[in-house]
Amino acid sequence: MVAAGAEHTAAISKEGALYGWGWGRYGNLGLGDRNDRLVPQKVSTLNEEKMNIVACGWRHTISVSVIGGLYTYGWSKYGQLGHGDFEDHLVPYKVEALANSSI
Numbered sequence: 001m002v003a004a005g006a007e008h009t010a011a012i013s014k015e016g017a018l019y020g021w022g023w024g025r026y027g028n029l030g031l032g033d034r035n036d037r038l039v040p041q042k043v044s045t046l047n048e049e050k051m052n053i054v055a056c057g058w059r060h061t062i063s064v065s066v067i068g069g070l071y072t073y074g075w076s077k078y079g080q081l082g083h084g085d086f087e088d089h090l091v092p093y094k095v096e097a098l099a100n101s102s103i
């Protein structure tokens with residue numbers, strides 16, 4: 001699966017590994033920093049959960065794990081990450097409001 005945002009791209013391998021590359025100023029690559037990447041880099045996920053769906057927004061990214069966990073990261077100026085704050089998240093962070101739901 002591949003998803004393209006305005007300035008970054010994310011992909012999931014057949015094995016469920018998540019990758020990010022492109023413009024990373026807001027943490028939207030999920031790599032723990034704000035650096036740009038010219039080639040795909042593997043994203044560490046909580047408990048090394050395998051992913052099966054990914055979507056890129058303008059400056060944020062959303063992924064869904066194979067067990068139904070929803071993760072978001074990147075820009076959160078308007079609270080679009082769903083974590084109850086306006087802080088950028090530089091790595092995938094589980095949306096706790098939906099922690100007991102399967103997406």
